[in-house]
Amino acid sequence: MTLFEIRKMSARLPTPAPRTGRSESPCAACNVRHLTLCAALDDQEVADMSAIVSSVELGPGEPLFDEAEPAKNVFNVTAGAVKIYKLLPDGRRQMTGFLFPGDFLGLANEETYAYSAEAVTFTTLCRFPRKRLEALLEQYPRMERRLLGMASHELAVAQEQMLLLGRKTAREKVASFLLLLSRRAVQRGQKDSPISVPMSRNDIGDYLGLTTETVSRTFTLLKQAGAIVLQGSGKVELSDRAALEVMSDGV
Amino acid sequence: MTLFEIRKMSARLPTPAPRTGRSESPCAACNVRHLTLCAALDDQEVADMSAIVSSVELGPGEPLFDEAEPAKNVFNVTAGAVKIYKLLPDGRRQMTGFLFPGDFLGLANEETYAYSAEAVTFTTLCRFPRKRLEALLEQYPRMERRLLGMASHELAVAQEQMLLLGRKTAREKVASFLLLLSRRAVQRGQKDSPISVPMSRNDIGDYLGLTTETVSRTFTLLKQAGAIVLQGSGKVELSDRAALEVMSDGV
DNA sequence: CTTACCCATTGATATAGGTCAAAGAGCCTT
DNA sequence: AAGGCTCTTTGACCTATATCAATGGGTAAG
Numbered sequence: 001m002t003l004f005e006i007r008k009m010s011a012r013l014p015t016p017a018p019r020t021g022r023s024e025s026p027c028a029a030c031n032v033r034h035l036t037l038c039a040a041l042d043d044q045e046v047a048d049m050s051a052i053v054s055s056v057e058l059g060p061g062e063p064l065f066d067e068a069e070p071a072k073n074v075f076n077v078t079a080g081a082v083k084i085y086k087l088l089p090d091g092r093r094q095m096t097g098f099l100f101p102g103d104f105l106g107l108a109n110e111e112t113y114a115y116s117a118e119a120v121t122f123t124t125l126c127r128f129p130r131k132r133l134e135a136l137l138e139q140y141p142r143m144e145r146r147l148l149g150m151a152s153h154e155l156a157v158a159q160e161q162m163l164l165l166g167r168k169t170a171r172e173k174v175a176s177f178l179l180l181l182s183r184r185a186v187q188r189g190q191k192d193s194p195i196s197v198p199m200s201r202n203d204i205g206d207y208l209g210l211t212t213e214t215v216s217r218t219f220t221l222l223k224q225a226g227a228i229v230l231q232g233s234g235k236v237e238l239s240d241r242a243a244l245e246v247m248s249d250g251v
Numbered sequence: 252m253t254l255f256e257i258r259k260m261s262a263r264l265p266t267p268a269p270r271t272g273r274s275e276s277p278c279a280a281c282n283v284r285h286l287t288l289c290a291a292l293d294d295q296e297v298a299d300m301s302a303i304v305s306s307v308e309l310g311p312g313e314p315l316f317d318e319a320e321p322a323k324n325v326f327n328v329t330a331g332a333v334k335i336y337k338l339l340p341d342g343r344r345q346m347t348g349f350l351f352p353g354d355f356l357g358l359a360n361e362e363t364y365a366y367s368a369e370a371v372t373f374t375t376l377c378r379f380p381r382k383r384l385e386a387l388l389e390q391y392p393r394m395e396r397r398l399l400g401m402a403s404h405e406l407a408v409a410q411e412q413m414l415l416l417g418r419k420t421a422r423e424k425v426a427s428f429l430l431l432l433s434r435r436a437v438q439r440g441q442k443d444s445p446i447s448v449p450m451s452r453n454d455i456g457d458y459l460g461l462t463t464e465t466v467s468r469t470f471t472l473l474k475q476a477g478a479i480v481l482q483g484s485g486k487v488e489l490s491d492r493a494a495l496e497v498m499s500d501g502v
Numbered sequence: 503c504t505t506a507c508c509c510a511t512t513g514a515t516a517t518a519g520g521t522c523a524a525a526g527a528g529c530c531t532t
Numbered sequence: 533a534a535g536g537c538t539c540t541t542t543g544a545c546c547t548a549t550a551t552c553a554a555t556g557g558g559t560a561a562g
């Protein structure tokens with residue numbers, strides 16, 4: 001058995017601690033509460049959610065679903081990291097997001113997914129059959145309101161990303177990206193530095209509208225400017241956050 | 252009185268025809284049905300919507316609201332065109348969308364608007380006080396579902412735009428933009444060509460992540476390639492749609 | 503009718519970031 | 533421990549698009 005396979009197996013083992021919230025009932029299938037969505041729900045609602053959920057584990061690089069495939073499930077990341085992206089016919093790729101524990105994906109208005117999704121690291125997710133989730137939403141308008149709030153928030157995030165893609169320089173893009181990862185880590189209860197950067201330079205480039213080489217050069221530049229320290233194995237220390245903040249907006 | 256003022260006055264006069272749908276009840280204040288949102292509503296629901304709505308008219312370039320201002324209202328465009336955008340501290344601008352009759356704007360999860368909004372042409376909108384609209388949503392979950400659908404759709408559109416901004420060439424961007432305008436015109440019951448392009452080259456550039464000059468050069472290029480004909484006064488004929496389709500994706 | 507302004511277009515030049523190429527640096531596997 | 537991946541870094545060069553500058557054209561004001 002290869003190390004890859006062992007790691008993949010072991011991804012099943014650790015059980016993330018239940019989050020605090022209005023209710024402590026964990027999901028029956030994956031033994032975690034459904035984070036974002038459940039934060040506002042009561043025991044009965046969480047129980048109903050748990051009844052329709054199942055668990056999914058993925059190794060690095062494994063696909064979850066492809067763009068244009070029928071959108072049969074909605075997912076909630078519980079551990080690891082997921083990348084979502086769109087492709088052009090000739091293979092050019094645009095990451096539209098990196099998702100971490102608590103994030104939802106697969107919500108679609110149309111009958112098919114609008115993007116492809118793939119694991120970045122060893123990842124676990126909860127899977128909700130879309131039809132059954134929708135039935136539940138009919139029953140609990142409060143959940144639906146929560147989903148609307150999440151969608152509105154993601155829309156604001158998407159617009160911020162458009163500003164980055166359309167109008168920021170490479171340095172501004174990379175500085176913004178590192179600050180974003182740091183803020184998200186804090187949201188998940190981790191430290192704001194050093195941060196974990198589990199995705200490749202190529203993935204980062206496809207997220208920021210840059211090439212691998214430009215991302216690499218820009219990291220070197222930020223390192224030389226004393227704004228960051230590369231600690232190896234995907235850890236980056238934000239040693240001068242103020243400088244990064246200034247750089248992320250264009251001085 | 253200047254011509255500008257006369258035009259602005261006259262923007263109040265024309266009353267758009269009621270749309271077909273489940274109910275024909277027009278809004279009491281603006282005498283149109285609330286398009287996207289109302290398409291699935293019954294008479295009682297439309298009446299309740301009409302009770303909280305008021306009408307707004309704007310001339311070209313007039314602001315509707317600014318980013319970071321308290322999000323007190325939600326709007327529905329009933330005539331004209333609106334641009335929404337975000338700014339960097341040094342003035343660089345990214346349009347995040349052009350909105351046409353039927354489009355909603357101002358929905359926000361946070362307490363403030365995520366972007367600024369400004370009229371492109373003489374424009375009329377319906378204004379819904381956010382608090383009162385939210386109260387209505389509690390009462391009518393079906394409306395909320397409709398809003399969730401709209402938000403999900405906009406999210407998919409935003410992701411498509413990220414692909415454009417991050418990975419397409421100038422030619423692909425402009426071709427995609429013209430096809431987008433054409434498709435949206437059809438949705439509003441207009442012809443797919445010639446299309447009305449009411450915004451300036453500069454606005455288009457800020458939407459596509461390009462400069463005025465590059466947009467202008469690219470229009471010339473498409474014209475020379477026989478893909479479009481510039482008819483003056485903001486009308487563009489898509490004379491070779493197939494060529495545009497091919498160009499919009501990178502051959 | 504004339505002037506003034508704004509916007510679009512075109513040209514010349516500069517540059518940020520892309521492309522191509524090669525050399526490390528970690529790893530997993532054997 | 534050695535070989536072979538894959539990913540990152542660095543260098544040299546190139547090109548798409550930005551920038552700077554000038555001209556033209558349409559429309560509104562006087």
